[in-house]
Structure formats: structure tokens, C-alpha cells
Amino acid sequence: MVRLLDVCKVYENGTPALSGINLKIDDGEFVFLVGSSASGKSTIVKILTSEVKMTSGRGIVNGFNLNRIKPSKIPELRRSVGIVFQDFRLIDKKTVYENVAFAMRAVGAPPRIIKKRVPYVLQLVGLEHKMKSFPNELSGGERQRVAVARALVNNPSMIIADEPTGNLDPKMSIEIMSLLEKINELGTTMLVVTHERELVNEFSKRVIAIDQGRIISDKMGGYYQNENL
Numbered sequence: 001m002v003r004l005l006d007v008c009k010v011y012e013n014g015t016p017a018l019s020g021i022n023l024k025i026d027d028g029e030f031v032f033l034v035g036s037s038a039s040g041k042s043t044i045v046k047i048l049t050s051e052v053k054m055t056s057g058r059g060i061v062n063g064f065n066l067n068r069i070k071p072s073k074i075p076e077l078r079r080s081v082g083i084v085f086q087d088f089r090l091i092d093k094k095t096v097y098e099n100v101a102f103a104m105r106a107v108g109a110p111p112r113i114i115k116k117r118v119p120y121v122l123q124l125v126g127l128e129h130k131m132k133s134f135p136n137e138l139s140g141g142e143r144q145r146v147a148v149a150r151a152l153v154n155n156p157s158m159i160i161a162d163e164p165t166g167n168l169d170p171k172m173s174i175e176i177m178s179l180l181e182k183i184n185e186l187g188t189t190m191l192v193v194t195h196e197r198e199l200v201n202e203f204s205k206r207v208i209a210i211d212q213g214r215i216i217s218d219k220m221g222g223y224y225q226n227e228n229l
């Protein structure tokens with residue numbers, strides 16, 4: 001779950017990024033966050049994971065109070081949120097299996113649990129047959145599936161995907177979005193950031209549009225009713 005109340009962000013160099021963001025996402029929701037380049041989408045993502053501190057306002061993510069969270073609790077907050085990036089961020093020298101297992105080792109999961117869980121999530125994303133492949137042996141869509149498996153492996157309550165299809169062709173993009181939809185249907189809250197209007201309109205979801213650091217619409221279904229954007 002996410003609650004942002006009147007959140008503002010001005011970067012240290014004086015760039016304003018967010019002005020008065022109010023946002024409520026409940027457990028189990030699927031939400032698209034859309035807006036043009038530099039509208040503040042990634043800043044919201046970074047505030048939600050406490051990578052960036054808000055200048056003013058209040059926020060809660062999965063029960064963690066962003067205003068009062070102690071540095072020692074930040075890893076726990078981040079474990080409750082799986083992140084998927086546009087550029088996949090896989091480790092080239094590790095196999096698909098090892099990329100996903102690594103995320104579990106990093107949080108101290110026992111080997112016995114890792115051995116069970118990694119094949120399960122790889123099967124969920126349709127990559128069980130590529131376990132021993134290296135990232136450079138995969139297509140873009142397959143690489144992003146590995147990243148989704150890695151985001152999912154520690155069983156987060158929410159996944160945030162920041163432009164997950166930015167490096168993929170339209171067909172692959174639909175496949176990745178469908179995968180995120182399936183994961184959401186299994187119970188994980190999903191926040192998907194994108195600026196691809198046609199892709200969003202393929203899915204009937206809640207769409208929050210942001211422009212110049214402000215939310216300008218929040219509704220079910222289509223994207224950009226305001227044709228000025």
C-alpha cells in the first residue's frame with residue numbers, strides 16, 4: 001500500500017520535481033503511472049523506496065513511515081517492494097538461475113528455500129527452460145522476465161516497474177505487461193510507470209497521469225483524455 005500526502009520534491013540543485021502529490025494505492029491494486037519525460041515519475045518511485053527524500057509532505061509504504069524510517073529499517077522497506085527497471089540490470093556473468101538466487105542470498109534466505117523458490121518463480125515467468133543461460137543469450141523480453149522473477153523472488157507485497165518496456169518492441173511489451181498483470185492477479189500490488197500511451201490503452205486499469213510534478217488525472221481505463229499532453 002502507498003499513501004502520499006502533499007508530497008513535494010525540490011532537488012538539491014533547485015530543480016522542482018514534485019508539487020503536492022496525493023496518492024493512495026491499496027493492496028492488490030494494479031496502477032499505471034503515466035506522464036511525459038521529466039514529469040516526475042521516477043522521482044515518485046525513488047521516494048517510495050526511500051532512495052530520495054521528499055522535501056515536504058508525508059508518506060507511508062507497506063506500513064513504513066517514509067518521514068520517520070530509521071536507516072536500519074530501509075532494507076526491510078526495500079524488501080517489501082520489488083523493483084523492475086527499464087535496463088534490466090542483470091549480472092552478465094551469472095546465469096538466469098544465479099541472477100535470481102543472488103537476490104535471495106542477499107537477504108539471507110537458506111539454501112534449501114532458494115533451491116525451491118527460484119525454479120518456481122522462473123516457471124511463473126515462463127523461463128524454466130532458460131535457467132542455465134546467461135543474459136547475453138536471451139532476448140530483451142526474456143531478460144526483462146528474469147528481472148521480474150528477481151523482483152518477485154523475495155515475495156514483496158508490491159512491485160514497482162519503472163518503464164519496464166522502454167527497451168522492448170511492442171509485442172514483447174504486451175507480453176511483459178501481461179506477465180505483470182498475471183502476477184498482480186496472484187496478489188502482488190503493481191505500480192507500472194510508463195509513457196507509452198498505446199500500451200496502457202491495451203489494458204483496462206487505473207491510470208494516474210502526472211504532468212510537471214502534479215497529478216492531473218486518476219481514473220479507470222484509457223490514458224490521456226487530455227489531448228494537450
Ligand SMILES: Nc1ncnc2c1ncn2[C@@H]1O[C@H](COP(=O)(O)OP(=O)(O)O)[C@@H](O)[C@H]1O
Nearest residue numbers: 011013015016017036037038039040041042043
Ligand atoms: N538527482 C537529480 N537532481 C536534480 N534534478 C533531478 C534529479 N533527478 C531528476 N531530476 C529532475 O527532476 C524532474 C523529474 O525527473 P524524473 O522524476 O526523473 O522524471 P520522469 O521519470 O518522469 O522522466 C526532471 O526535471 C529531472 O531533470
Ligand SMILES: [Mg+2]
Nearest residue numbers: 041042043162
Ligand atoms: Mg523516469
